[in-house]
Amino acid sequence: MRRRALPLTALVLPLALPFVLVTGGGARAADADAVARGGYIFQAAGCLGCHTNEKAGGAPLTGGRALATPFGTFFTPNITPDPVHGIGRWSDADFLRAFREGVRPDGAALFPAFPYASYTRMTDRDLLDLKAYLFAQKPQPVANRPHDLSPPFSWRFLVPGWQLLYMTAGPVADDPSKPAAWNRGRYLVDALGHCGECHTPRSLLGGLDQSRYLAGTPDGPDGDKVPNITPHPAKGLGKWSDSDLAMLLELGLKPDGDVAGGGMGEVVRNTTSKLTAEDRAAIVTYLRGVPPKE
Incomplete structure:
Protein backbone atom coordinates (compact mmCIF):
# COMPACT_ATOMS: atom_id res chain seq x y z
CA MET A 1 0.00 0.00 0.00
CA ARG A 2 1.44 3.36 -1.01
CA ARG A 3 1.92 5.80 1.83
CA ARG A 4 0.42 9.24 1.52
CA ALA A 5 3.02 12.03 1.59
CA LEU A 6 2.88 14.26 4.64
CA PRO A 7 2.35 17.97 4.07
CA LEU A 8 5.56 19.99 4.18
CA THR A 9 4.30 21.92 7.19
CA ALA A 10 3.93 18.70 9.16
CA LEU A 11 7.63 18.02 8.62
CA VAL A 12 8.91 21.53 9.18
CA LEU A 13 6.75 22.64 12.11
CA PRO A 14 8.14 20.18 14.71
CA LEU A 15 11.66 21.26 13.78
CA ALA A 16 10.82 24.96 13.72
CA LEU A 17 8.73 25.07 16.89
CA PRO A 18 11.64 24.93 19.36
CA PHE A 19 13.38 27.69 17.38
CA VAL A 20 10.23 29.84 17.44
CA LEU A 21 9.77 29.32 21.14
CA VAL A 22 13.40 30.06 21.93
CA THR A 23 13.65 33.13 19.74
CA GLY A 24 10.25 34.38 20.89
CA GLY A 25 11.28 34.06 24.51
CA GLY A 26 14.59 35.69 23.69
CA ALA A 27 12.80 38.64 22.11
CA VAL A 172 30.25 62.64 21.85
CA ALA A 173 33.01 60.04 21.76
CA ASP A 174 34.92 59.20 24.93
CA ASP A 175 38.20 61.03 25.45
CA PRO A 176 40.87 58.28 25.32
CA SER A 177 43.25 60.44 27.34
CA LYS A 178 40.86 60.43 30.31
CA PRO A 179 39.98 57.59 32.71
CA ALA A 180 36.73 55.69 32.32
CA ALA A 181 35.19 57.34 35.40
CA TRP A 182 35.79 60.82 33.94
CA ASN A 183 34.18 59.85 30.63
CA ARG A 184 31.21 58.28 32.39
CA GLY A 185 30.87 61.37 34.57
CA ARG A 186 30.91 63.68 31.56
CA TYR A 187 28.19 61.58 29.93
CA LEU A 188 26.05 61.74 33.08
CA VAL A 189 26.58 65.49 33.54
CA ASP A 190 26.47 66.74 29.95
CA ALA A 191 24.15 64.28 28.23
CA LEU A 192 21.80 62.49 30.61
CA GLY A 193 21.73 64.94 33.51
CA HIS A 194 21.94 68.00 31.20
CA CYS A 195 23.34 69.90 34.20
CA GLY A 196 24.65 72.73 32.04
CA GLU A 197 21.11 73.64 31.01
CA CYS A 198 20.54 75.04 34.50
CA HIS A 199 24.06 75.73 35.79
CA THR A 200 25.46 77.59 32.76
CA PRO A 201 24.57 81.22 31.98
CA ARG A 202 22.75 81.92 28.71
CA SER A 203 23.15 84.45 25.96
CA LEU A 204 20.46 86.93 24.97
CA LEU A 205 19.15 84.34 22.50
CA GLY A 206 18.98 81.60 25.13
CA GLY A 207 22.03 79.60 24.10
CA LEU A 208 24.49 78.32 26.70
CA ASP A 209 27.54 80.51 27.23
CA GLN A 210 30.18 77.79 27.15
CA SER A 211 32.88 80.22 28.26
CA ARG A 212 31.14 80.15 31.67
CA TYR A 213 30.31 76.45 31.67
CA LEU A 214 28.69 75.39 34.99
CA ALA A 215 29.53 78.78 36.58
CA GLY A 216 25.96 79.32 37.79
CA THR A 217 23.42 81.98 36.94
CA PRO A 218 20.97 84.28 38.73
CA ASP A 219 18.40 83.60 36.00
CA GLY A 220 17.75 79.90 36.33
CA PRO A 221 14.46 78.06 35.73
CA ASP A 222 11.49 79.88 37.24
CA GLY A 223 13.81 82.80 38.03
CA ASP A 224 15.73 80.88 40.69
CA LYS A 225 19.41 81.49 41.32
CA VAL A 226 21.51 78.49 40.30
CA PRO A 227 24.93 77.99 41.95
CA ASN A 228 28.39 77.65 40.50
CA ILE A 229 29.37 73.97 40.50
CA THR A 230 32.88 74.33 39.11
CA PRO A 231 35.80 73.71 41.53
CA HIS A 232 36.40 77.42 42.04
CA PRO A 233 37.64 77.75 45.67
CA ALA A 234 35.59 80.83 46.51
CA LYS A 235 32.61 80.91 44.15
CA GLY A 236 32.19 77.22 43.41
CA LEU A 237 32.62 73.84 45.08
CA GLY A 238 36.39 73.95 45.40
CA LYS A 239 36.33 73.61 49.19
CA TRP A 240 33.94 70.66 49.14
CA SER A 241 35.41 67.20 49.61
CA ASP A 242 34.54 64.29 47.34
CA SER A 243 32.38 62.85 50.11
CA ASP A 244 30.61 66.22 50.46
CA LEU A 245 29.66 66.12 46.79
CA ALA A 246 28.64 62.47 46.95
CA MET A 247 26.48 63.16 50.01
CA LEU A 248 24.70 65.99 48.21
CA LEU A 249 23.99 63.80 45.19
CA GLU A 250 22.72 60.90 47.28
CA LEU A 251 20.89 62.57 50.17
CA GLY A 252 20.72 66.26 49.30
CA LEU A 253 22.79 67.19 52.37
CA LYS A 254 25.27 70.07 52.21
CA PRO A 255 28.50 70.27 54.24
CA ASP A 256 26.96 72.93 56.52
CA GLY A 257 24.05 70.64 57.39
CA ASP A 258 21.55 72.43 55.17
CA VAL A 259 19.39 70.46 52.73
CA ALA A 260 19.16 71.11 49.00
CA GLY A 261 15.79 72.58 48.15
CA GLY A 262 13.99 73.92 45.13
CA GLY A 263 15.07 72.55 41.77
CA MET A 264 18.15 70.79 43.13
CA GLY A 265 16.12 69.09 45.81
CA GLU A 266 13.90 67.71 43.07
CA VAL A 267 16.93 66.58 41.07
CA VAL A 268 18.26 64.71 44.09
CA ARG A 269 14.88 63.12 44.80
CA ASN A 270 14.11 62.01 41.25
CA THR A 271 17.54 61.58 39.71
CA THR A 272 20.89 61.55 41.51
CA SER A 273 19.65 59.55 44.52
CA LYS A 274 18.50 56.86 42.07
CA LEU A 275 21.92 56.46 40.48
CA THR A 276 24.41 53.80 41.46
CA ALA A 277 27.19 54.77 43.83
CA GLU A 278 29.63 54.25 40.96
CA ASP A 279 27.77 56.73 38.76
CA ARG A 280 27.62 59.33 41.52
CA ALA A 281 31.36 58.89 42.04
CA ALA A 282 31.87 59.36 38.29
CA ILE A 283 29.97 62.65 38.43
CA VAL A 284 32.25 63.81 41.26
CA THR A 285 35.32 62.78 39.25
CA TYR A 286 34.18 64.76 36.25
CA LEU A 287 33.18 67.89 38.18
CA ARG A 288 36.58 67.91 39.87
CA GLY A 289 38.19 68.19 36.44
CA VAL A 290 36.04 71.06 35.14
CA PRO A 291 37.96 74.36 34.77
CA PRO A 292 37.18 76.65 37.73
CA LYS A 293 34.97 79.61 36.79
CA GLU A 294 34.25 82.67 38.87
Missing part, protein backbone atom coordinates in the same frame (compact mmCIF):
# COMPACT_ATOMS: atom_id res chain seq x y z
CA ARG A 28 10.60 39.05 25.16
CA ALA A 29 13.65 38.86 27.42
CA ALA A 30 15.44 41.41 25.26
CA ASP A 31 12.44 43.74 25.47
CA ALA A 32 12.34 43.37 29.26
CA ASP A 33 16.05 44.10 29.44
CA ALA A 34 15.59 47.21 27.29
CA VAL A 35 12.76 48.43 29.54
CA ALA A 36 14.89 47.85 32.65
CA ARG A 37 17.84 49.71 31.15
CA GLY A 38 15.50 52.43 29.95
CA GLY A 39 14.12 52.85 33.46
CA TYR A 40 17.58 53.73 34.70
CA ILE A 41 18.13 56.15 31.80
CA PHE A 42 14.72 57.67 32.57
CA GLN A 43 15.84 58.46 36.10
CA ALA A 44 19.30 59.66 35.09
CA ALA A 45 17.78 61.98 32.47
CA GLY A 46 15.35 63.59 34.92
CA CYS A 47 12.24 62.96 32.84
CA LEU A 48 9.77 62.52 35.70
CA GLY A 49 10.10 65.93 37.29
CA CYS A 50 9.74 67.97 34.13
CA HIS A 51 6.92 65.96 32.58
CA THR A 52 4.73 65.68 35.67
CA ASN A 53 2.64 68.54 37.03
CA GLU A 54 3.07 67.33 40.59
CA LYS A 55 1.75 70.51 42.23
CA ALA A 56 -1.55 70.18 40.40
CA GLY A 57 -1.82 66.46 41.07
CA GLY A 58 -1.15 65.47 37.48
CA ALA A 59 -0.54 61.86 36.60
CA PRO A 60 3.11 60.94 35.97
CA LEU A 61 4.45 61.90 32.54
CA THR A 62 1.25 63.61 31.39
CA GLY A 63 3.01 66.98 31.18
CA GLY A 64 1.46 70.33 31.92
CA ARG A 65 4.23 71.57 34.19
CA ALA A 66 4.96 75.27 33.65
CA LEU A 67 8.55 76.28 32.95
CA ALA A 68 8.88 80.04 33.33
CA THR A 69 11.74 81.54 31.32
CA PRO A 70 12.75 85.04 30.14
CA PHE A 71 11.21 84.07 26.77
CA GLY A 72 7.80 83.07 28.08
CA THR A 73 6.25 80.08 29.79
CA PHE A 74 6.60 76.62 28.34
CA PHE A 75 4.30 73.76 29.33
CA THR A 76 5.82 70.30 29.18
CA PRO A 77 4.10 67.73 26.96
CA ASN A 78 2.51 64.37 27.63
CA ILE A 79 5.14 61.67 27.00
CA THR A 80 3.03 58.62 27.83
CA PRO A 81 2.39 56.19 24.93
CA ASP A 82 -1.09 57.61 24.35
CA PRO A 83 -1.53 57.65 20.54
CA VAL A 84 -3.43 60.95 20.43
CA HIS A 85 -2.03 63.19 23.15
CA GLY A 86 1.26 61.44 23.88
CA ILE A 87 4.04 59.84 21.84
CA GLY A 88 2.35 56.51 21.15
CA ARG A 89 2.64 56.90 17.38
CA TRP A 90 6.30 57.83 17.40
CA SER A 91 8.59 55.40 15.61
CA ASP A 92 12.13 54.68 16.74
CA ALA A 93 13.34 57.06 14.04
CA ASP A 94 10.96 59.78 15.28
CA PHE A 95 12.25 59.38 18.82
CA LEU A 96 15.89 59.46 17.80
CA ARG A 97 15.36 62.51 15.62
CA ALA A 98 13.64 64.45 18.41
CA PHE A 99 16.53 63.90 20.81
CA ARG A 100 19.31 64.00 18.26
CA GLU A 101 18.15 66.87 16.04
CA GLY A 102 15.38 68.64 17.96
CA VAL A 103 12.75 67.87 15.32
CA ARG A 104 9.16 66.63 15.77
CA PRO A 105 7.73 63.74 13.72
CA ASP A 106 5.94 66.28 11.51
CA GLY A 107 9.27 67.93 10.66
CA ALA A 108 8.82 71.09 12.75
CA ALA A 109 11.57 72.15 15.14
CA LEU A 110 11.13 71.58 18.85
CA PHE A 111 11.59 74.53 21.19
CA PRO A 112 14.86 74.18 23.13
CA ALA A 113 13.03 74.25 26.47
CA PHE A 114 13.27 70.52 25.73
CA PRO A 115 17.05 70.19 26.34
CA TYR A 116 17.86 68.27 23.18
CA ALA A 117 21.07 70.31 22.79
CA SER A 118 22.31 68.16 25.70
CA TYR A 119 20.34 64.97 25.01
CA THR A 120 21.81 64.82 21.50
CA ARG A 121 24.97 63.49 23.17
CA MET A 122 23.15 60.32 24.26
CA THR A 123 23.93 57.03 22.55
CA ASP A 124 21.37 55.42 20.25
CA ARG A 125 21.09 52.46 22.58
CA ASP A 126 20.28 54.61 25.58
CA LEU A 127 17.72 56.55 23.57
CA LEU A 128 15.99 53.42 22.30
CA ASP A 129 16.05 51.87 25.77
CA LEU A 130 14.45 55.04 27.11
CA LYS A 131 11.76 54.77 24.43
CA ALA A 132 11.15 51.14 25.39
CA TYR A 133 10.62 52.20 28.99
CA LEU A 134 8.28 55.04 28.12
CA PHE A 135 6.23 52.82 25.83
CA ALA A 136 5.89 50.29 28.65
CA GLN A 137 4.07 52.87 30.80
CA LYS A 138 0.31 53.36 30.96
CA PRO A 139 -1.09 55.60 28.20
CA GLN A 140 -2.79 58.68 29.59
CA PRO A 141 -5.22 60.64 27.36
CA VAL A 142 -4.28 64.04 28.76
CA ALA A 143 -4.20 66.88 26.24
CA ASN A 144 -1.15 69.09 26.00
CA ARG A 145 -1.34 72.71 27.03
CA PRO A 146 -0.06 75.28 24.50
CA HIS A 147 2.96 77.36 25.39
CA ASP A 148 2.47 80.95 26.50
CA LEU A 149 5.02 82.75 24.32
CA SER A 150 5.12 86.11 22.58
CA PRO A 151 6.68 86.90 19.19
CA PRO A 152 9.39 86.42 18.12
CA PHE A 153 9.96 83.63 20.65
CA SER A 154 6.74 81.90 19.60
CA TRP A 155 7.89 81.70 15.96
CA ARG A 156 8.88 78.09 15.60
CA PHE A 157 10.33 78.63 12.13
CA LEU A 158 13.20 80.58 13.75
CA VAL A 159 14.30 77.66 15.93
CA PRO A 160 16.47 75.94 13.25
CA GLY A 161 18.61 79.09 13.25
CA TRP A 162 19.01 78.77 17.02
CA GLN A 163 20.00 75.14 16.55
CA LEU A 164 22.72 76.11 14.07
CA LEU A 165 24.15 78.53 16.60
CA TYR A 166 23.92 76.48 19.77
CA MET A 167 23.66 72.78 19.02
CA THR A 168 26.07 70.21 17.66
CA ALA A 169 24.07 67.09 16.84
CA GLY A 170 25.32 63.65 17.64
CA PRO A 171 26.85 61.63 20.49
